[in-house]
Amino acid sequence: MxxxxxxxxxxVGARANRGAQPKVVALGGxxxxxxxxxxxxxxxxxxxxxxxxxxxxxxxxxxxxELGVLPPGDLRKALAALCxxxxxxxxWARVIQHRFASEGELHGxxxxxxxxxxxxxxxxxxxxxxxxxxxxxxxxxxxxPMSAVPLELQAYVRGHDPARxxxxxxxxGQATVALTRGEVQSVHLVPHDPPAVPEAVEAVMDxxxxxxxxxxxxxxxxxxxxxxxxxxxxxxxxARRVLSLNLAPQPGETDGFSPQRHLExxxxxAPKLAFDVVLADEAAVPDQSSLCDAAKRLGxxxxxxxxxxxxxxxxxxxxxxxxAYDRIFRMHGRIGPWR
Numbered sequence: 279m280x281x282x283x284x285x286x287x288x289x290v291g292a293r294a295n296r297g298a299q300p301k302v303v304a305l306g307g308x309x310x311x312x313x314x315x316x317x318x319x320x321x322x323x324x325x326x327x328x329x330x331x332x333x334x335x336x337x338x339x340x341x342x343x344e345l346g347v348l349p350p351g352d353l354r355k356a357l358a359a360l361c362x363x364x365x366x367x368x369x370w371a372r373v374i375q376h377r378f379a380s381e382g383e384l385h386g387x388x389x390x391x392x393x394x395x396x397x398x399x400x401x402x403x404x405x406x407x408x409x410x411x412x413x414x415x416x417x418x419x420x421x422x423p424m425s426a427v428p429l430e431l432q433a434y435v436r437g438h439d440p441a442r443x444x445x446x447x448x449x450x451g452q453a454t455v456a457l458t459r460g461e462v463q464s465v466h467l468v469p470h471d472p473p474a475v476p477e478a479v480e481a482v483m484d485x486x487x488x489x490x491x492x493x494x495x496x497x498x499x500x501x502x503x504x505x506x507x508x509x510x511x512x513x514x515x516x517a518r519r520v521l522s523l524n525l526a527p528q529p530g531e532t533d534g535f536s537p538q539r540h541l542e543x544x545x546x547x548a549p550k551l552a553f554d555v556v557l558a559d560e561a562a563v564p565d566q567s568s569l570c571d572a573a574k575r576l577g578x579x580x581x582x583x584x585x586x587x588x589x590x591x592x593x594x595x596x597x598x599x600x601x602a603y604d605r606i607f608r609m610h611g612r613i614g615p616w617r
Contacts, residue, residue, distance in 0.1 A: 299324050300486040300607055303517070305424070305502045306330070307352040309593075310493025312359035314522060315419065317599035318489065319360055321607070325419030326481040327356040328508070330501045332429040332467065335453030337377070337387045347395050348428050352498075353408060353421055354390035360417035370415040405477050422478045424505055430468040431497055435460040456497045457530040464547065465496045467504045474507035482508065485517040487607060490553075492524045492594065495532050495540055503548040513551055520606060521578070523558040525585075526592040537563050538572035545576060552577035555606050559585045581606055 299322045304314045307330035318325050331348045333339065338351035358375050361367035374390025390411075397407035408421050431452040437460035438447040449458050455465065482488060490512075493499045503509050512519070521544070527535045535543075537558055545551075556573040560582040563569050573580045583602035587595045 301481075301484060301517075302326070302487045302489060303328060303481045303485040304489045305499075306491055306493040307333070307498035307501075308355060308493055310491060310498060310524065311352070312355045313492060313594040313596065313599065314489055315356055315359040316596040317594070317603055319362075319418040320596065320600040321604045323418065325360070326478075326485075327360070327419060327421045328424050328475075328478045328481065328502065329353050329356050329421060330429075330452075330498050331423045331425055331427075332431040332452045332497070332501055334430065334451045337391045339453065340387070341391060341395055342428055345395060345399075346428070347398055348404065348423055348426070350391040350394040351388065353423060354388060354394060356421045357390065357408070357411055357415055357417055360412070360419045360421065361415050362418055367416055374411075374415070405475065420481075422475055422481065424474060424478055424502055424508055425472045426475050427469070427472055429472055429501070431455055431465055431501060432468055433458065433465045433496060434463040436463055437461055452497045455531065456494055456528070459530065461533075462496050462531060462543075464543075465500055465504070467501060471506050474505045474511070479507050479511045482511040482517070483515050485515060487520060488512065488515060488517045489520045489522055489603070491522040494528055495524070495535075495543070497531065500544060500547050503544070503551065509548055509551065512548075518554040518610060519552065519578075520555045520557055520603070521553045521576070523556065523562070524592075525559055525562050525594065536565065536568070538565070538568045541569075541572040541576060554578050555610055556580050557585070557602060557606065558582055561586065 301324045302318055302322050303326045304318055305328045315327055329352045333349035333351050338349035341347055342349045354374055358371040361371035376389045378384040378387050397410055401407045404423055404426055433449045433455045434446050435449045435458050436446050437443040438449055449455055491499045523537050527533055553576045555578050570580050585594050585599045585602050587593045
C-alpha cells in the first residue's frame with residue numbers, strides 16, 4: 279500500500295499553531311502500552327494511542343472469530359489506561375475491564391470488549407466508535423487501531439520443536455507467538471501490507487513526540503513497523519522518537535534477550551527507522567556501553583531512569599515513567615511552542 283506522500287507533507291507543514299503541551303503519539307499494545315499511556319496522560323493533554331490489532335486469544339479472539347471484527351482487547355486496555363484518577367475515571371476503568379464469570383457463553387468476556395464491538399456494529403466506523411467510548415469514559419486521549427482489518431501475526435521461530443533445535447518453523451497467531459518455545463527470528467503480518475487507519479498516520483505525522491514501546495516486542499511493538507503506511511509515517515515524521523524498553527525479557531518471546539538485542543531485532547524489521555532517545559531502567563541494563571552502541575546505530579542516545587515499580591515487580595511505575603518522559607521531552611528539544 280503506497281502512502282499519500284503529498285498529504286503527509288502537508289501535515290508536516292501544518293505544525294505552526296501548537297498549544298501549550300506536546301502532541302504525543304504512543305504505539306504498542308497490551309500492558310506495555312497501557313503503562314506508557316498511564317504515564318503520558320499525566321504530562322500532556324494531547325495524546326493519541328495507536329494500537330495493534332492482531333490479538334487472537336481470549337475474549338478478543340472469540341469475538342473476532344464469531345463476528346469477524348477487529349480484536350477489541352488491546353483497544354479496551356488503552357482506553358482504561360487513559361481514564362482519569364477521579365471517581366468517574368476509575369469507576370469506568372474498572373467497568374470496562376470487568377470480566378463476566380459464568381458457566382455460559384459470556385464467561386471470560388470483558389465488558390469493554392462487548393461495548394466496543396456493539397458500537398462498531400451500530401456506527402459502522404471503528405474510529406467514531408472508539409472516540410465515543412473515550413468520551414463516555416472521560417479518557418485523557420484518543421485511541422486508534424493501527425489498521426482497520428483484523429491481522430494475523432506469524433513468526434519464524436528457531437527451535438520451536440525441541441526435538442529439532444536448529445529447524446525454523448512458522449508459528450501463527452499472536453497468542454501463540456507470545457508464548458512460543460524457541461527463538462523468534464522475525465515476524466510478519468497476514469495479510470501482507472495491510473492498510474493503516476488514516477487517522478493514525480495523520481497523528482504520527484502531526485506529532486511532536488512519538489513513543490514506541492514498552493510491550494511484547496514481537497507481538498505488540500514490531501507489528502506497527504509491518505504496516506507500510508504507518509512505517510513510512512514513522513520514518514518521515516518531523517516528530518522526535520522515543521523507544522521505551524521493557525524491564526525484563528518476556529518469557530517465551532524474548533527469553534535471554536539483552537536490551538541491545540531488542541534494538542537489533544527491531545532494526546532488522548525497519549532498517550531505515552531512527553530514534554532520538556532509547557529509554558531504559560538502569561537496573562535492567564547490565565551492559566550500558568553495548569546498549570549505547572546499539573542506540574547510536576539507530577541514531578539516538580540512551581536515557582537511563584528509574585521507571586520500575588518499587589515493589590520489585592517487573593512493571594513500570596506510572597509516576598516514575600511520567601517523570602522520565604517529561605525530562606526527555608524537555609531536555610531533548612521540542613517542535614512547536616509547547617511549554
